[in-house]
Amino acid sequence: MDQLTAFLQDRWLVVVIAVVVLFLIVKLVKTVIKWVLVLAILAVVIVYGATYKDKLLEVTDTIGTAVTNEIKDQALKAVTNEAKDATYKKNDDGSYTVSTKSIRIDATPGSNDAKITFMGQTFNLKIDEALQKVIDQAKQK
Incomplete structure (x- = not known):
């Protein structure tokens, strides 16, 4: 659930664009192709959201490493002082x-x-x- 929340917070614009495109397709296209396009767009958004977890973990690891390095630097300065x-x-x-x-x-x-x-x-x-x-x-x- 955290992955979905993070995806929606960070990539809300992608979701809004997808909803607008879906709305336009449903209103303008009157054939079976309409449902193929709708399913394709939903699949792309779902796959993009599912792979967002890896990007979120990468960002989290980067932040964690930076914080750890800063704490180590501060500890070394403090022990020297x-x-x-x-x-x-x-x-x-x-x-x-x-x-x-x-x-x-x-x-x-x-x-x-x-x-x-x-x-x-x-x-x-x-x-x-x-x-x-x-x-x-x-x-x-």
């Missing part, structure tokens, strides 16, 4: 946690990936030079 207040804690399982007032970094020694918790959202991030500097600085305290 808060590096002086970072605390390092070695966990019982061999992993470690670096915490600031708004960010938590969980990782294992020797791993290139870290689990970042920022603004209530958790995501994985590669440990780059800036993040490693923050971890090292917290470890030295």
